[in-house]
Amino acid sequence: MVEMPFVKVDERGGARQGARCPRDRPSPERGQDTCSRVMGIWTVLHALCSAFVKILFTMARRPRSSRAWHFVLSAAHRDTDARAVALAGTANWGYDSDGQHSDSDSDPESSALPPPIPSAVPVTGESFCDCDSQSEASLCGSLHVVHRGKDKDCRCGEEDEYFDWVWDDLNKSSATLLSCDNRKVNFHMEYSCGTAAIRGTKELGEGQHFWEIKMTSPVYGTDMMVGIGTSDVDLDKYHHTFCSLLGRDEDSWGLSYTGLLHHKGDKTSFSSRFGQGSIIGVHLDTWHGTLTFFKNRKCIGVAATKLQNKKFYPMVCSTAAKSSMKVIRSCASITSLQYLCCYRLRQLRPDSGDTLEGLPLPPGLKQVLHHKLGWVLSMSCGRHKPPAPSPKATATPGSPEPRHCQRKRYRRT
Known part of the structure; x- marks a missing residue:
């Protein structure tokens, strides 16, 4: 027997529904379709959010992995006024960051405080x-x-x-x-x-x-x-x-x-x-x-x-x-005798523009020496200072010069 819907009036005069017709009840297939739609929408939103977060994360990390950005930041955090005055007209120069952003192989000397501005x-x-x-x-x-x-x-x-x-x-x-x-x-x-x-x-x-x-x-x-x-x-x-x-x-x-x-x-x-x-x-x-x-x-x-x-x-x-x-x-x-002679000539004539000038040498020999050892003849040889005398051998001012005294021996006769 088919159940028919009816309406029952309660004591307060309100109407409420009684038994329903089977066609008015929700079917299991409709619930599954609705759940599938909600899950699909949620999956799409989650994927979009994940992609957006990845993009933001990549954009945020990009300056940190760029050495050029490190270079800009290190230059901006320094004494910009003093550097601007010192490097006026040299905008095309680059300069090192003095080790502030060195890698893990940096030693304590270079990764410590930055060097002074004159560097x-x-x-x-x-x-x-x-x-x-x-x-x-x-x-x-x-x-x-x-x-x-x-x-x-x-x-x-x-x-x-x-x-x-x-x-x-x-x-x-x-x-x-x-x-x-x-x-x-x-x-x-x-x-x-x-x-x-x-x-x-x-x-x-x-x-x-x-x-x-x-x-x-x-x-x-x-x-x-x-x-x-x-x-x-x-x-x-x-x-x-x-x-x-x-x-x-x-x-x-x-x-x-x-x-x-x-x-x-x-x-x-x-x-x-x-x-x-x-x-x-x-x-x-x-x-x-x-x-x-x-x-x-x-x-x-x-x-x-x-x-x-x-x-x-x-x-x-x-x-x-x-x-x-x-x-x-x-x-x-x-290291030959020829080299040692040219080196000695340069030591004897250090202020001469042409070491061989004025020397009674054949023109051909001068040309050969200039070609082979010209760098020696033009080299500024250092003048070595004579070694300082030992304090023990130096007599004090006002003291008599040391004399070798010989003790006389007397023979008894």
Whole structure:
């Protein structure tokens, strides 16, 4: 029997529904469809929210993983007023962040407090010559001759056509770029994130070795160095650390642009600062085992001794962005009587422009000596001070000169 719907009136006069018709009751299929729709809408919303969160997370993390953004932040958090005055007119320069955002391989020295402001101010007033020779286009390739004819007042002496060695393209840091027939090295093309270094193509064995490095860019930053090192020096070890690479161990010696000499991690005040246009000369004498530095063709002093029976490479390093150095001379000679005579002549005539001028030598011999040992004849030899007398052998003022007294002996007769 089919149940019919009815309406029942309660005591308060309200109507309420009684039994329902089977067709008015909700079916299980309708409930499942509604639940499926709700679940589908919720899944779509969850997917959209997840995608939106991922996009926001990626955008938020992108500046943290960018070294360029680190570079901008480090520059913005410094003394902007002082830097703006110091670097006026040099907006195209980049500079290192002094190790504030180094990677995990940073040492305590470079990851500590940032260095003082003068480290970002280029050194000026130390140029050897006033020529406009910093432009790469005027010195490289076939334009070199044009530059020499144009700048007649240039005293840099970049007319050498033969070089005993150039920079090695296979042994360098990743943040370096070579030009000018591999004689010029450019460091950190855009921005700096560490220390870059390079070495020469030739291992300096027995004999006399002399080379000159010209600073062809502004000199600033944590450090820019010239020196030597053995084959054990890892040139790419500190590519994410701002430091003085040469001289951190016993395998290298480095002269910093600040005038400090580095070796075995120790720093010694060695010379005055050098900057853009300065010419740093290095003389490695494996016969006597000495390493001598020159600044603007003048001897600074002997940096190391007892270097016999060791083999080194010429090396340079830099932490400054858009910095560069150039080899303008690299010579070598065996330690012969001819070399020793030329070296002695230069010591006797240190102020002479042409050491051989006025000497009764055949013109052909002069030409040969200038061609083979011209770097020796033009080198400024340091004048060594005589050793100070021992305090024991020095008589005090007013005291009588020491006399050798002999005790008389008497014979009894």
